[in-house]
Amino acid sequence: MTRRTRRTTICATPAGANSKQANGSAGEKTSSQPSHSNRKVKEEKRVHEPVTTPRKERSKTSERFSCHVLQESLLSSASGYSNYRGILNWCVVMLVLCNARLFLENLIKYGILVDPIQVVSLFLKDPYNWPASCLIIETTGTFLYLVNLTTLLFFPSATVLMLTSITPVGGAFALCVYTILFMKLYSYKDVNMWCREIRHTKARTLTHIYYFVFAPTLCYELNFPRSPRIRKSFLLRRLFEMLFFIQLQIGLVQQWMVPTIQNSMKPFQDMDFSRMIERMLKLAVPNHLIWLIFFYWFFHSSMNFVAELMRFGDREFYQDWWNSETVTYFWSNWNIPVHKWCLRHFYKPLMGRGVNKWVAQTAIFLVSAFFHEYLVSVPLKMFRLWAFMGMMSQIPLAWFVGRFLRGNYGNAAVWISLIIGQPIAVLMYVHDFYVLHYVSQS
Numbered sequence: 289m290t291r292r293t294r295r296t297t298i299c300a301t302p303a304g305a306n307s308k309q310a311n312g313s314a315g316e317k318t319s320s321q322p323s324h325s326n327r328k329v330k331e332e333k334r335v336h337e338p339v340t341t342p343r344k345e346r347s348k349t350s351e352r353f354s355c356h357v358l359q360e361s362l363l364s365s366a367s368g369y370s371n372y373r374g375i376l377n378w379c380v381v382m383l384v385l386c387n388a389r390l391f392l393e394n395l396i397k398y399g400i401l402v403d404p405i406q407v408v409s410l411f412l413k414d415p416y417n418w419p420a421s422c423l424i425i426e427t428t429g430t431f432l433y434l435v436n437l438t439t440l441l442f443f444p445s446a447t448v449l450m451l452t453s454i455t456p457v458g459g460a461f462a463l464c465v466y467t468i469l470f471m472k473l474y475s476y477k478d479v480n481m482w483c484r485e486i487r488h489t490k491a492r493t494l495t496h497i498y499y500f501v502f503a504p505t506l507c508y509e510l511n512f513p514r515s516p517r518i519r520k521s522f523l524l525r526r527l528f529e530m531l532f533f534i535q536l537q538i539g540l541v542q543q544w545m546v547p548t549i550q551n552s553m554k555p556f557q558d559m560d561f562s563r564m565i566e567r568m569l570k571l572a573v574p575n576h577l578i579w580l581i582f583f584y585w586f587f588h589s590s591m592n593f594v595a596e597l598m599r600f601g602d603r604e605f606y607q608d609w610w611n612s613e614t615v616t617y618f619w620s621n622w623n624i625p626v627h628k629w630c631l632r633h634f635y636k637p638l639m640g641r642g643v644n645k646w647v648a649q650t651a652i653f654l655v656s657a658f659f660h661e662y663l664v665s666v667p668l669k670m671f672r673l674w675a676f677m678g679m680m681s682q683i684p685l686a687w688f689v690g691r692f693l694r695g696n697y698g699n700a701a702v703w704i705s706l707i708i709g710q711p712i713a714v715l716m717y718v719h720d721f722y723v724l725h726y727v728s729q730s
Contacts, residue, residue: 437477440470441467441662444463445463448462448463448666448669454667456667457667458667460667463662464663467662467663468506471629472508474633475508475632475633476497476500476508479508479509499598502594502598503594503598504591504594504595504598505600505625506626506628506629507628513600513601515595515596515599515601518596519596522596523597526589526593529585529588529589533581534585537581537582540581545575548574549571549718551567567715568711571711573707575710575711575714576710583606587605587623604624605624605625606623606624607621607622609622611699612698612699613695613699613702614689614690614698615682615685615689615690618702618706619656619682630652634651635648650683653680653682653683657675657677660675660679661673661675661679663675664717668717668721670720670721670724678712678713682705685701685705
């Protein structure tokens with residue numbers, strides 16, 4: 289009652305007196321501290337103000353007091369529920385368990401009664417005395433492998449012959465790649481056959497096979513010699529040599545070989561014998577120089593680069609063929625990967641079957657002559673057999689040099705055959721290519 293009387297008295301005070309009182313109090317007190325009466329008025333207003341609650345708080349309150357919603361059961365048709373995946377999985381699990389129980393009960397009661405050969409007896413008499421299935425599989429596998437190897441040779445050549453967009457250089461490069469792959473897979477087949485014969489069945493992963501495909505060798509083996517590390521300085525030197533000598537070869541071909549070949553593009557009937565010899569001698573020197581550069585670029589720089597990159601340990605890609613006193617020594621030492629392949633997979637198997645040494649060497653020259661003609665005639669899309677006859681002429685030349693020439697004379701004969709023999713073959717192919725594509729069209 290005292291507070292209400294006091295508030296009524298304060299409210300009944302005139303405005304002027306109230307203003308004077310406010311001015312007087314302002315002089316006595318600072319503006320930052322409110323009076324005791326004003327604080328009480330604010331507190332009373334706060335008490336009498338209505339309480340406002342947010343919407344989220346109202347929803348939480350309603351959820352706390354009501355937990356039921358109007359809805360149907362899941363298995364009821366009116367609910368619209370259709371996800372019965374768990375029940376389907378339960379049915380599958382129960383079916384598997386029931387079948388497993390039946391299978392185990394049958395196996396324990398009767399044992400293993402399955403015999404595939406008994407089914408064959410319905411069609412054949414006494415099938416147990418027939419050859420083992422592994423022999424049939426091995427024979428079939430060998431046949432399929434030979435079909436695969438044949439396809440590697442003839443399918444690319446058919447593609448090169450049919451497509452007019454492939455140039456002779458591109459066709460020769462593609463055929464070289466497939467020929468190398470053919471020789472690698474043939475070696476892989478032989479080594480695995482030898483392992484089966486001696487019951488050596490050590491497994492090899494696909495990584496090992498891919499390593500062999502890219503390794504600078506044609507002969508497969510189970511454990512290749514590996515170098516301890518990659519020498520970066522050696523790798524960079526070989527890379528620099530590769531880039532330098534390939535540019536040098538291209539420059540010599542464009543600057544020296546192409547003009548000489550273009551001047552030689554005339555039919556033989558329009559050239560006398562002295563003119564033809566002159567063209568051949570002009571072509572001999574640059575051709576031989578480019579061949580020597582190619583040998584160093586491919587057999588030393590490129591193959592050592594690949595070997596160092598793959599840590600391939602056997603770096604014997606060539607021997608001292610330049611000291612050859614016989615033709616056979618040259619062909620055995622200038623291309624060691626091919627020589628190893630021929631010796632391992634062709635010459636020794638023939639000798640093991642009782643074939644004469646001279647016949648086996650002649651067979652190797654026949655195979656080499658085939659591949660030389662294959663790599664030249666197919667990209668040029670003409671078959672003249674000049675490369676084939678050039679390789680086969682090495683047989684009588686080898687006999688003559690080995691029989692009558694020795695020492696420096698034999699070495700000189702080998703160098704002369706290299707300097708003169710290749711330009712003759714090149715000149716013959718250039719002449720036939722010119723006659724086929726230019727003279728016949730005109």
